[in-house]
Amino acid sequence: MRTSPFFHFLMLGFFKERKKHIGVIAISLVILFLLGSALFISSSIRYSLNQTLAWEPDFVVQRTQGGQKVNAPTAWIDDLLEVHGISKVTPRVYGRYFFKAKENSFLIVGVDFMDEQSNKALRMMMDETDLKQFLKGDNMLVGEGVSTHLKTHFYPNGYTFLTPKGVFKKVNLFKVLPKKSNLISNDMIIVPIELAREILGMGEDEVSDIALNVPNDDEWDNVADKISAFYYDIHVTTKEDIKKAYENLYNYKGGVFLILFLIVIVTFVLILYQRYSMVYSSERRHIGLLRALGWSIRDVLKLKFFETMMIVVIAFVLGVALAYLYVFVLGAPLLREIFLGGANLPNSVILVPVLDFGILSSIFLIYAIPFISAVLIPTWKIAVTDPKEAML
Amino acid sequence: MAKAFYTVFSFLFLITFSVSIHYVATDRVSATNSLSAVAGLTRMGSLSLSVAYYEPRVQRIEKANNIIYPEMMSIDRMDFVYEN
Amino acid sequence: MMKAMIVIDNLNKHFKSGDDIFKVLKGINLQINSGECIVLKGVSGSGKTTLLSIIGGLDRPSSGKVLVEGESISKLPDLHISHFRARKIGMIFQHFNLFDHLTAAENVMIPLIPTGLDMHEVNHKVEVSLKLANIFHKANSAAGRLSGGEKQRVAIARALASNPAIILCDEPTANLDRNNSLKFIDILSQLHEMGKTIVVATHDPLFDTLPFESKIIPMEDGSLVDTFSKDTLAES
Numbered sequence: 092m093r094t095s096p097f098f099h100f101l102m103l104g105f106f107k108e109r110k111k112h113i114g115v116i117a118i119s120l121v122i123l124f125l126l127g128s129a130l131f132i133s134s135s136i137r138y139s140l141n142q143t144l145a146w147e148p149d150f151v152v153q154r155t156q157g158g159q160k161v162n163a164p165t166a167w168i169d170d171l172l173e174v175h176g177i178s179k180v181t182p183r184v185y186g187r188y189f190f191k192a193k194e195n196s197f198l199i200v201g202v203d204f205m206d207e208q209s210n211k212a213l214r215m216m217m218d219e220t221d222l223k224q225f226l227k228g229d230n231m232l233v234g235e236g237v238s239t240h241l242k243t244h245f246y247p248n249g250y251t252f253l254t255p256k257g258v259f260k261k262v263n264l265f266k267v268l269p270k271k272s273n274l275i276s277n278d279m280i281i282v283p284i285e286l287a288r289e290i291l292g293m294g295e296d297e298v299s300d301i302a303l304n305v306p307n308d309d310e311w312d313n314v315a316d317k318i319s320a321f322y323y324d325i326h327v328t329t330k331e332d333i334k335k336a337y338e339n340l341y342n343y344k345g346g347v348f349l350i351l352f353l354i355v356i357v358t359f360v361l362i363l364y365q366r367y368s369m370v371y372s373s374e375r376r377h378i379g380l381l382r383a384l385g386w387s388i389r390d391v392l393k394l395k396f397f398e399t400m401m402i403v404v405i406a407f408v409l410g411v412a413l414a415y416l417y418v419f420v421l422g423a424p425l426l427r428e429i430f431l432g433g434a435n436l437p438n439s440v441i442l443v444p445v446l447d448f449g450i451l452s453s454i455f456l457i458y459a460i461p462f463i464s465a466v467l468i469p470t471w472k473i474a475v476t477d478p479k480e481a482m483l
Numbered sequence: 484m485a486k487a488f489y490t491v492f493s494f495l496f497l498i499t500f501s502v503s504i505h506y507v508a509t510d511r512v513s514a515t516n517s518l519s520a521v522a523g524l525t526r527m528g529s530l531s532l533s534v535a536y537y538e539p540r541v542q543r544i545e546k547a548n549n550i551i552y553p554e555m556m557s558i559d560r561m562d563f564v565y566e567n
Numbered sequence: 568m569m570k571a572m573i574v575i576d577n578l579n580k581h582f583k584s585g586d587d588i589f590k591v592l593k594g595i596n597l598q599i600n601s602g603e604c605i606v607l608k609g610v611s612g613s614g615k616t617t618l619l620s621i622i623g624g625l626d627r628p629s630s631g632k633v634l635v636e637g638e639s640i641s642k643l644p645d646l647h648i649s650h651f652r653a654r655k656i657g658m659i660f661q662h663f664n665l666f667d668h669l670t671a672a673e674n675v676m677i678p679l680i681p682t683g684l685d686m687h688e689v690n691h692k693v694e695v696s697l698k699l700a701n702i703f704h705k706a707n708s709a710a711g712r713l714s715g716g717e718k719q720r721v722a723i724a725r726a727l728a729s730n731p732a733i734i735l736c737d738e739p740t741a742n743l744d745r746n747n748s749l750k751f752i753d754i755l756s757q758l759h760e761m762g763k764t765i766v767v768a769t770h771d772p773l774f775d776t777l778p779f780e781s782k783i784i785p786m787e788d789g790s791l792v793d794t795f796s797k798d799t800l801a802e803s
Binding site: 098102139140147187200208268272273275277412416428434 | 484485487488491495498499501502505506509511513514515516517518519520521522523524525526527528529530531532533534535536538
């Protein structure tokens, strides 16, 4: 293959002095890997949650007392049904069951299997025979985290719950929810609504909160106002609020990212300083010599630009690819706990690969531009001085 | 030295290509379907955060009181089951 | 009549350090003809290296003119002065100034890169220069591993690579033993035969009796003292 002398010399400088570059590539790679991993995890979680958002109710109505959520009366359901434009009013019964032995908790969710939507969703998970079998006795569907936890503690086939009334309630483990749904179902125990009430100690006339839909988006504000005016202790959460909450949690502008960015910025400034001072000290004589041997300022800048560009591209591609491998192939061990927590049941979630090209290109530019500048500015400063002075 | 360049950049290209293949070939539909089935059944799509019992599991109901760390709720929260 | 290759007209160079002004070169006037060999002799600090740097376009004068082949190089913009250095000047430095991580051949290639030649031509020129400097057998050795004399020959080959008309040598034998210094003078004699214009800045007495026609110009405190031909020096 024919190569130009310039390209040949660029390669000579780059590969023969690779020791000089390996350190900076390695540090950049670690930074980009960390940043890439965090962004991959967050965009994957947000993508998955946004997909499920379509199945979520438009509104959730709760009762609050002294700023705390308390159970709502079922009488509210009838009041809500009277509001024009509201559909699919569903009472929700859920709560956390504390597994005292290991100080863990499960989320018990009661489902009305007679409800049309719930029934339809259940059929997506099991066939007709299983469904009949499931509805016959006290059975539960559990998330993978719960299943593993119960197995570890010698409850492979079911669990005996202690209700607040002091009664033991044995519930069979009917099926484990698919691993792919771990993101929302890991600590979930799905039981018939009556059973959930019993375990959670809720009365027949109580629900945890009420979910409802308002098919006409334009009416959302009106309906929210109307519902809020019903009772002094009513609290309405809209789907938009949920979206915002997810944004708050996993947006690159907030949460854990601010801390990560801070660390990255400090490290990056150190790299830039190292590059800047390296050009000024060890490369000063080289630049002066090249100039003395007939290289113009433009030639020297071109050489340094391409050399730095190679470092940037190598570090970026390797960093991002490693982050991809770590997050989407290995499942981001350790780091995912920062996002999903590690205080309760371990969640071995499958993260769906999502690449946000906007963010990736921003990282590239945020990394590449200061890095290239940190080399080109001192190079230019040295190159414009007389070669004799630069070579001193 | 040009050989080293072509080796390094072929390697980078190979990595990028493998990532692209993995990205394109991943089955997103079945993962989404599983999540949708659970969300549809329970009408709850909230994230299964592995939080301690004194921290809120159903996140969105509360308003974060710390913008830097939205997961951190006020210390008086005790919403595990018997607290209700 | 010989053609004037370098003409120096009332050249001054001074450096400022705070309020003090150090005059390094004071009103230098000199004409160097094509094919001539000039030896600038003087102690350290006499200004010979500065004069050489200004002739080579590595430094700029404070006032006065330097004409090379009739063209003033003192105020040329960067692109032109770089072009001038690449094509017309071959520099040999006191400390050789080689890139130690590169081989001898790769070092010789450096001045040829900005000239726009293709790889084949560059390789050919590198080979010719290395042979001329009698260091072709070390073409693929890393410069950092060569002896002082070998390094000097690589530096010579590099200076010859673009076939320049002018060869400037700054204290070329300062880091060489007597044997290698004599070898250097042999090569210099070959270059003289090839018709190159040579300017040497040195304080080495070996250059007092060069085996070819040369002109010795002593320098003292930034001024040219007098001009001697080899014969006058011998008489004195």
